[in-house]
Amino acid sequence: xxxxxxxxxxxxxxxxxxxxxxxxxxTLMERKCLGFFQIRLGPNRVxxxxxxxxxxxxxxxxxxxxxxxxxxxxxxxxxxxxISLVAVLFCFAVVPFAGNVYIIDIPVAVLYxxxxxxxxxxxxxxxxxxxxxxxxxxxxxxATAQMISYEIPLALAIVGVLILSxxxxxxxxxxxxxxxxxxxxxxxxxxxxxxxxxxxxxxxxFDLYECENELVAGYQTExxxxxxxxxxxxxxxxxxxxxxxxxxxxLGGWNGPVLPALLWFFMKVFFCAFCFIWVRATYPxxxxxxxxxxxxxxxxxxxxxxxxxxxxxVVMF
Amino acid sequence: xxxxxxxxxxGAIMVAGALGVILMPNTINSVMSLLLSMLSLAGFYILMGAxxxxxxxxxxxxxxxLVLFLYVIMLLNLKEKGLKLPxxxxxxxxxGMSLGLVFVVAWLFWQSLRETVFTGDAGxxxxxxxxxxxxxxxxxxxxxxxxxxxxxxxxxxxGAIIISKK
Numbered sequence: 001x002x003x004x005x006x007x008x009x010x011x012x013x014x015x016x017x018x019x020x021x022x023x024x025x026x027t028l029m030e031r032k033c034l035g036f037f038q039i040r041l042g043p044n045r046v047x048x049x050x051x052x053x054x055x056x057x058x059x060x061x062x063x064x065x066x067x068x069x070x071x072x073x074x075x076x077x078x079x080x081x082x083i084s085l086v087a088v089l090f091c092f093a094v095v096p097f098a099g100n101v102y103i104i105d106i107p108v109a110v111l112y113x114x115x116x117x118x119x120x121x122x123x124x125x126x127x128x129x130x131x132x133x134x135x136x137x138x139x140x141x142x143a144t145a146q147m148i149s150y151e152i153p154l155a156l157a158i159v160g161v162l163i164l165s166x167x168x169x170x171x172x173x174x175x176x177x178x179x180x181x182x183x184x185x186x187x188x189x190x191x192x193x194x195x196x197x198x199x200x201x202x203x204x205x206f207d208l209y210e211c212e213n214e215l216v217a218g219y220q221t222e223x224x225x226x227x228x229x230x231x232x233x234x235x236x237x238x239x240x241x242x243x244x245x246x247x248x249x250x251l252g253g254w255n256g257p258v259l260p261a262l263l264w265f266f267m268k269v270f271f272c273a274f275c276f277i278w279v280r281a282t283y284p285x286x287x288x289x290x291x292x293x294x295x296x297x298x299x300x301x302x303x304x305x306x307x308x309x310x311x312x313x314v315v316m317f
Numbered sequence: 318x319x320x321x322x323x324x325x326x327x328g329a330i331m332v333a334g335a336l337g338v339i340l341m342p343n344t345i346n347s348v349m350s351l352l353l354s355m356l357s358l359a360g361f362y363i364l365m366g367a368x369x370x371x372x373x374x375x376x377x378x379x380x381x382x383l384v385l386f387l388y389v390i391m392l393l394n395l396k397e398k399g400l401k402l403p404x405x406x407x408x409x410x411x412x413g414m415s416l417g418l419v420f421v422v423a424w425l426f427w428q429s430l431r432e433t434v435f436t437g438d439a440g441x442x443x444x445x446x447x448x449x450x451x452x453x454x455x456x457x458x459x460x461x462x463x464x465x466x467x468x469x470x471x472x473x474x475x476g477a478i479i480i481s482k483k
Contacts, residue, residue, distance in 0.1 A: 073345075076345070076349075106368075107447055107448070108368055108369055108372055108447075108448060111369065111372040111373070111376070111448075112372055114372075114376055114380075115372045115375035115376045115379075115380065116375075118375070118376060118379065118380025118381070118384075119375075119379060119380065121380070121384050122352075122384070122387075125384065125387055125388065125391070129345065129391045137391070140391070141388065141391070141392070144384060144387075144388050145388075148381065148384060148385075151380070168448055
């Protein structure tokens with residue numbers, strides 16, 4: 001009993017360390033890739049090829065002055081960044097990295113993911129409200145409307161995958177893709193999922209709740225030091241989680257020839273993460289009404305169409 | 318043993334949350350108390366072995382309904398002093414009646430559950446645990462109710478669209 005609990009704790013710490021390590025180096029990867037896309041070098045001063053840059057950033061953020069604005073609601077001001085990081089980290093409990101590398105494989109894993117990731121909205125909304133600042137509040141409102149709108153087509157797109165694999169356990173979903181990846185069977189679902197993920201993770205072209213030319217920095221305007229760093233970590237952890245989920249749901253997870261499973265998984269995940277950065281470097285931002293129209297008038301009907309066609313084909317053949 | 322401890326802790330949190338909803342002067346605090354209540358209710362469902370129900374509780378109430386509550390309350394920007402109840406005779410009468418009703422319901426539950434629940438197991442295992450069982454149950458035994466509920470939701474959606482078009 002005690003040995004089992006200890007083993008589980010060691011697993012949790014190991015996966016946590018891997019996730020946080022990946023999150024730290026995603027920031028470096030983003031800056032390096034942006035440098036490449038904009039024909040400049042990117043960070044290259046700290047350590048060889050700038051490899052120690054995330055460490056330096058972390059130390060810098062720790063020693064910044066931690067300010068709380070006078071009119072802020074202190075309790076929610078501190079709670080908000082905690083919620084937005086914790087809601088993402090909780091999701092990694094059911095994310096398998098390979099056939100036997102996971103913390104737990106529950107039969108309702110996909111539902112768990114939807115439940116926990118929907119709590120992330122509170123972080124943004126409370127941060128916007130408690131800062132007591134009009135730009136923060138605007139950012140918070142936009143974030144909530146956007147996240148709720150895009151959660152629906154996102155969930156409907158996943159249901160297509162669930163119908164094909166007849167299970168809600170992520171390990172089963174990946175095993176069902178042994179012969180053919182879901183991206184081949186569900187091309188429309190994949191596109192819907194990808195677009196909605198960009199909106200959920202607050203990435204360009206959908207980064208409307210912190211668009212700097214209208215809202216300063218949106219909900220995180222008043223945050224500094226480690227509280228800001230928590231938001232930042234939460235955002236990159238969310239990108240990492242989204243890359244993992246795209247890989248698991250549509251790109252065959254750890255399935256692949258010759259190379260070991262873990263290597264395949266991380267290659268696919270970092271390819272997805274690269275796509276996130278690629279899109280950021282390439283596309284301009286949407287206008288807010290365009291964003292809402294896209295969700296309710298394009299994504300939602302397409303997601304329903306995808307779901308109905310998938311269900312009919314699975315039942316008929 | 319552990320289950321009992323979890324039950325009492327969750328119960329305490331839930332009651333505290335429910336009291337917070339009506340006693341907090343700040344409306345945001347009320348909504349957050351309701352959130353705490355909803356989360357501990359999900360915890361109760363998990364204790365009963367109904368994981369799917371617990372997760373849907375979180376997805377629907379915490380992930381959608383309460384977010385909209387919070388959103389609307391933040392947009393309204395209510396001031397604390399404007400929210401005092403008028404201390405009239407009708408307020409006292411309605412308050413007293415509600416309190417009496419709560420006690421009657423609690424007493425009825427206590428009377429009807431006293432014999433069944435406290436003997437032997439709490440009957441945790443026969444709840445439909447997996448999504449497969451739940452779906453079979455929903456689409457055979459409760460099909461009529463399920464379809465009626467979906468019609469109701471459809472009507473509500475159409476109503477919402479018509480109201481917002483005006």
